Amino acid sequence: MTRLPLLFLDIDGVLIPFGPGMTVGRRGREEWQDGGNPQLAKVDRSLGDRLAALPCEVVWASAWMEEANEVVAPLLGLPALPVAELPAEDDAPLHWKTRALVAAAGGRTFVWVDDEIGQLDRVWVARHHPGSALLHRVDPSTGLTGRDLGLIGAWLRR
Numbered sequence: 001m002t003r004l005p006l007l008f009l010d011i012d013g014v015l016i017p018f019g020p021g022m023t024v025g026r027r028g029r030e031e032w033q034d035g036g037n038p039q040l041a042k043v044d045r046s047l048g049d050r051l052a053a054l055p056c057e058v059v060w061a062s063a064w065m066e067e068a069n070e071v072v073a074p075l076l077g078l079p080a081l082p083v084a085e086l087p088a089e090d091d092a093p094l095h096w097k098t099r100a101l102v103a104a105a106g107g108r109t110f111v112w113v114d115d116e117i118g119q120l121d122r123v124w125v126a127r128h129h130p131g132s133a134l135l136h137r138v139d140p141s142t143g144l145t146g147r148d149l150g151l152i153g154a155w156l157r158r
Contacts (some may be wrong), residue, residue, distance in 0.1 A: 003057075003108060004055060004056050004057045005055070005056045005057070005108060005109035005110055005111065005132075005156055006056060006057050006059055006104075006105055006108055006109070006110040006111070007051075007054060007056040007057065007058045007059065007110070007111045007113065007152070007156075008059050008060075008061035008084055008097075008101050008104070008105075008110060008111065008112040008113065008114075009051070009058055009059065009060060009061055009062070009113050010061055010062045010113060010114040010115065010116075010138075011060070011062040011063075011064050011068060011072055012062065012063070012064075012115070012140075013114075013115030013116070013138065013140030013143065014113055014114060014115055014138045014140075014143055014144050015043055015044075015047065015072060015076075015143060015144060016039050016040065016042055016043055016143065017042050017140065017141060017142050017143030018115075018140045018141060018143075037071075040071070040072075040075060042143070043072070043075050043076070044143070044144075045075060045076060045077065047076055047144060047149075048075075048076030048077040048078045049077065050146075050149050051076070051078065051149075052078060053153075054149070054152065054153055054156055055153075055156050055157060056111065056156055057082070058078070058081050059081060059082045059083070059084050059104070060081050060082070060083045060084060061084045061086065061097060061101055061112065061114070062086075063086070063089070065083055065086070066083055068081070068083065069081060069083070084097075084100060084101060084104045085100060085104065086100050087099075087100055093120055094120055094121060094124055095114075095116055095117065095118065095120075095121045097112075097114070098121045098124055098125065099124075099128075102124075102125055102128055102129045102133075105129065105131065105133070107129070107130050107131050108131055109131045109132040109133070110129075110131070110132075110133050110134075111133070111134045111135075111136060111152055111155065111156065112125075112133070112134070112135050112136065113136050113138060113144065113148070113152065114135075114136075114137065114138065115137065115138045115139070115140035116137075117135045117136070117137040121135060122135050134152070134155045136148065136151065136152055
């Protein structure tokens with residue numbers, strides 16, 4: 001039986017676009033990851049259907065962790081999704097999620113959608129992941145777009 005590829009999905013800067021010059025620091029994250037966060041109004045609710053239509057298993061890969069299922073999934077009309085186990089953020093040159101997502105993939109084909117993917121992450125994944133992987137960086141000022149989803153969908157269907 002063939003298992004579907006995984007799609008590791010970040011939230012901040014991906015589903016919640018930041019707009020010019022806006023970032024989320026480590027301080028204030030508790031208020032940010034709350035249903036009352038006014039930035040949630042920026043979430044494009046049509047993305048839920050488009051994500052659900054992709055030939056993959058969507059997994060949250062975000063500092064939101066379980067709050068993603070409580071706050072973001074309902075906005076998108078998505079069911080509760082699996083949540084990738086992620087380490088604490090650090091200041092290493094490699095993105096703090098990279099090793100954990102490769103481990104979570106367990107050799108399966110995967111797509112990682114994030115606004116902070118860098119060249120070092122791409123090189124590390126290419127060297128340490130035996131399967132196919134697409135590391136797709138989203139522009140945090142606009143968030144995930146139809147063009148992004150088209151590229152991801154084409155890659156998944158190849």
